[in-house]
Amino acid sequence: MMGERVPDAGEWPFASTLIVAILLIVIPAIGLLSAYDYLEAEERMTSDLDILQDVTEKSIRESVADVDDGLKLFDDSLNERMQGGFALFLQEYERAGGDPSEMDLQALKERLGGSLDLYIINASGVIEHTTYPPDRGLDFREIPGFYDEITRMRLGDNFSPDRVVYEPATGQVRKYAYIPTLDHRYLLELGLVPGAFVEERNRLRSQESTQEYVALNPYLDSIRVYDIFANPVGEGEEPPDAGTRALITGTIIPGRTDYEVQGHGKQIRYLFIDLKDPDYPSDPSVVVELTYNTALIQSQLDQMLVYRAAVAVLAILLSSAVIFLVARRLTRPLEEIIDDVDVIAQGNLDHTIRVSASREVMRLERSINTMVASLKAGISRLRDSEETIREYSEHLEEQVEARTADLEESTAKANLYLDIMTHDIRNATNTASLYTDLLMEELEEERRNYTEKVQKSLKKSIEIIRNVNTIRQIREEAAVLGPVALDPVIRAEIEHYPDVRITYTGTTARVIADDLLSEVFTNLIGNAEKFAGPGGCIAVRVEEHGEEVEVSVEDDGPGIPDERKQRLFNRFSGGDGEKSGQGLGLYICRMLVSRYGGRIRADDRVAGRPECGAAIRFTLRKAG
Structure with missing residues (x-):
């Protein structure tokens, strides 16, 4: 005879155990999802803020420089x-x-x-x-x-x-x-x-107003512009306080560099815009003071945290209520059956099970027979349905193939149109560049400067078209990697710069890559040539380390500040100077190096001395 088990008085009821077990799963899951969502939103918001700040400051620098070019023409007219x-x-x-x-x-x-x-x-x-x-x-x-x-x-x-x-x-x-x-x-x-003359010149200087950027950037409180003596530029502007004046005249102007001040819910960025022209004795350079409201940023993050927490708490409360109702609905019939069975077990054979549960119990035997009969009929219907499903599947496959073919045809047309547009734009730009070359030979010095600016803009347009084509190839074409000899690729790119001093000793290394590998050297050598400047020197070095090959492209230009090295390869992270591009070249380099299974980083040409030049280093897998 089996021993009778007596329930422990301390054991939880089944309903309570079920509710607690489900809550122990649901509450941590909701908490983790809410925390992940908040962290992801915070990272996205921070990244967007950095991009917005970079775009704003770069636009202000370009705006001030463009206005100064116009003012220079007016000044010369006197x-x-x-x-x-x-x-x-x-x-x-x-x-x-x-x-x-x-x-x-x-x-x-x-x-x-x-x-x-x-x-x-x-x-x-x-x-x-x-x-x-x-x-x-x-x-x-x-x-x-x-x-x-x-x-x-x-x-x-x-x-x-x-x-x-x-x-x-x-x-x-x-x-x-x-x-x-x-x-x-x-x-x-x-x-x-x-x-x-001041009234006429002020009509030109009115273009210099940068207040529109305050409306475009919600985190930018104010913009003020100072000359090299820390006097405000613009009518009606209040002079700076003694601390700001000392900072501008004692640190920013002598160092000719940017500066940043943090504190009290504000971030103040001082941008030094170098407008000094060697043809004139005076220095019209300006310092732009940008005041960002970091308290507003933190307030939005706090509001977002409160909102995420409130949503999480509400989700937990609603889940608890639903779990409680479902658990009660599942366990209540069992409790009623147990109560009725206990009454019958005590000898009251006339006691009947309550209707809420008796219907299922009384129909149990009948339901099993019905279930068997229904199962036999269901098998027969299932066999008949299999043929129908098979025919439907065949037609469905044909429809999917037709839709897939249409989609591929549409994609091919879109790419064809894009290729045609890119080809025509490139041809038109090359033609315009040719005419500017011819025009420069005919113009005198002053007008020649303007033609050179047009020529630089055309070259930048050609570079943008090439970068867009490269990005499209990376995203749309599957990578077919194989062994590639590194030396011919490097020498072919060096030949594009016959007027630049480039040192390279050669290599026998073979790496895993494809035809787009040359784009990496095109962008890196072109970037180094811009920053090295006339008379600068570029070095390309290749070193083998086990199963990897490390390539370095170095220049003796102004170098890269440490604070910009981490975000240098992000999209649209172009530099702050006139030589900086649109921020796509290094982004493409990172995409291609990752495509080949390597890594890329910005470094100093001389370790620990950024001012001695920059070095971009990346690794590639060695081909067997």
Whole structure:
């Protein structure tokens, strides 16, 4: 006889055990999904913010540089007017016997129309005499770079125009020009007063407004522009506080570099935009102050965390309620049957099982026989259905094949149209580039500069088309990798740069790659050539390490800052300078190296010294 098991009073009821077991599975699952969703959203948001900040700052740099080009043309248009005034200035100097104290500068100013102020600068760089009292006694030795320029002009023999610049003391704009006296003891200076031209120039400078970027970037609170003396550029702007002025004049301008300040829910980025032209003595460079609201970013992250947590809690509560209702519905009939059976077991044979459960019990035997009969009929129907399903499957396969063929045909047409467009655009761009080459041979120096800019833009368009084709090949064409000799690929790319010093000693290594391997060297050598500059040197090195081959493309350019190396290979992560591209070349290199099973990284040409040049290193698998 089997022993009777007595239930333990401490054992949980079946319903409670079922609910707890399901909750132990559901609650951690919801928590993990919510945490993963939050972390993924946070990473995506942070990445989007970085891209938005890079695009904003790059656009501001380009906007300021473009406006300065227009202002330079306007400034140069005033040169002829000022050069004519120096004839009377020199005559007055000769009349006074070379003694500035005997010169009647005020009368000379009136003879010149009253729109030009006159200045006489001695060999020590001090303004001895002037018709503009605020500048009398101004000592240019306090501005070392400018003092060197005026000394050079005083010892020379030529008329030297300057840009329209901001006065250090008042922040007003003036147009200056210089000519030395015949005895080289003094440097004569003319200053065009603001009322003579400032209204016309401000119409040009209105394009310089960068406030539209504040509306485009929700995390950007404000944009301010300062000149090299930390005076605000623009009418109605408040001067900076003492700390900001000291930072600009003591750190950013001398170092000619960007700067960043964090704290109190703000991130302030100072962008140094170098506008210095060696043809002019003054420096019109500016510093753009961008104030980002990091508190808003953190607030959005906090709101997102609260929202994810609230959704998780609500999901847990709803799941618990549903689990409780389902568990009660499953276990309640069993509990009723147990209660009724206990009553019958106690001797009450007249007691009947309640209807809620008796219907299933009474129908159990009948249901089994019905089930067997239904099963036999179901098998027969199943056999009949198999043939129908088989016929349907055949037709379905034909339909799928037809749809697949249509899709492949559509894809082929789309690629054909894209190839035709790319081919025609490339031909048109190459033709335009040819005409600019011919045009450059006919133009003089000043107009030739504009043609060179057009030519650079055409070359950049050709580079973009080539990069787009490469990306499409990588994404749409299956990789068919095989052994490739590395040396011919490298030498073929080096031949495209006959005017660049490129050192390469050769290699016998064979790697696993395909026909797109040359694109890696096209982008890396082209990138190194841009940053090495005229007279720069590029080195291509190949080293074998076991089952891998490491290739390095090095240049002696300005190098890559450490903070940019990690995101250098991201899409649209072009640099900050004029030589930077659209941010696709290194992105394509990363895609191709990954396609070949290798790794790519940015490094210093000389370890620990970024300023000595950059090195892009990548690995490839060695072919057996």
